[in-house]
Amino acid sequence: MSDMLLEVRGLKVVFDGFHAIDGLDLTVERDEIRFLIGPNGAGKTTLVDAITGLVKPAAGSIRFEGAELVRRREHQIVRRGVGRTFQTPTVFEQLTVLDNVDVAASFRMRFGSLLRQRRGTSPGVLDALRAVGLDELADANAGVLSHGQRQWLEVAMVLVQGPRLLLLDEPVAGMTGDERTRTGELIERIAAEGTTVLVIEHDMDFVRRFATRVTVMHEGRILTEGTVGEVQQDETVREVYLGRPRDARGAGAEAVA
Numbered sequence: 001m002s003d004m005l006l007e008v009r010g011l012k013v014v015f016d017g018f019h020a021i022d023g024l025d026l027t028v029e030r031d032e033i034r035f036l037i038g039p040n041g042a043g044k045t046t047l048v049d050a051i052t053g054l055v056k057p058a059a060g061s062i063r064f065e066g067a068e069l070v071r072r073r074e075h076q077i078v079r080r081g082v083g084r085t086f087q088t089p090t091v092f093e094q095l096t097v098l099d100n101v102d103v104a105a106s107f108r109m110r111f112g113s114l115l116r117q118r119r120g121t122s123p124g125v126l127d128a129l130r131a132v133g134l135d136e137l138a139d140a141n142a143g144v145l146s147h148g149q150r151q152w153l154e155v156a157m158v159l160v161q162g163p164r165l166l167l168l169d170e171p172v173a174g175m176t177g178d179e180r181t182r183t184g185e186l187i188e189r190i191a192a193e194g195t196t197v198l199v200i201e202h203d204m205d206f207v208r209r210f211a212t213r214v215t216v217m218h219e220g221r222i223l224t225e226g227t228v229g230e231v232q233q234d235e236t237v238r239e240v241y242l243g244r245p246r247d248a249r250g251a252g253a254e255a256v257a
């Protein structure tokens with residue numbers, strides 16, 4: 001029997017009359033690593049923004065563990081167990097690596113305050129740093145981290161909030177080959193430990209290496225779903241990518257070939 005974690009039905013997001021999400025249906029099952037691909041402007045980030053309460057849908061439903069997320073506020077959605085990272089990591093450069101995660105940990109506490117006096121580090125902070133391989137840099141200033149390390153720090157800042165669904169927006173953009181491999185392995189570990197992961201990604205080499213199931217978006221809807229091999233063979237997927245020029249990040253026609 002399937003164990004549905006996220007169920008999106010008839011979702012619409014409209015910006016000044018433009019339907020960025022246009023009647024989208026999507027289901028994600030517990031413990032999956034799902035990759036979400038599609039040409040620029042397909043609506044991938046807008047979908048994640050809608051799931052996490054950053055944009056308000058014009059219509060439709062987003063159910064997480066059976067509970068409706070539409071019209072809930074961002075922090076309520078975090079507390080319900082949905083975490084996300086952004087294309088550009090948002091870390092506090094003037095704080096240490098450990099303090100960044102500690103601050104993030106306080107967001108999950110209902111009456112927590114960033115300014116309150118606390119003794120010691122919040123539970124789970126060191127575990128989160130170990131999970132992403134930054135424990136040895138715990139006392140370093142976040143401002144000195146490389147781009148890849150910042151991405152991992154942002155993942156730790158989400159992991160410490162104990163998400164059951166983690167949404168990653170282009171986690172390997174700008175990373176070296178070695179950092180990409182480490183990030184793929186990190187995603188696999190996170191999933192193996194019980195957090196379902198939805199990854200938006202343009203880098204098809206990365207998708208080929210780490211994806212089992214891939215969902216393709218186009219013009220605000222799901223075009224198709226399947227294994228990497230299946231979506232690569234799909235004529236409509238090839239047409240969607242062929243209809244657009246190759247972009248700077250390599251998301252053009254040859255990316256799905």
Ligand SMILES: Nc1ncnc2c1ncn2[C@@H]1O[C@H](COP(=O)(O)OP(=O)(O)OP(=O)(O)O)[C@@H](O)[C@H]1O
Pocket residue numbers: 015016018020038039040041042043044045046047
């Ligand atoms: N706040 C906004 N106001 C107006 N239009 C927007 C807004 N956010 C996104 N859009 C538009 O909605 C469409 C979908 O954008 P979105 O960023 O979700 O696509 P994407 O698939 O994530 O693209 P990319 O791969 O380039 O990141 C685009 O045409 C974009 O210009």
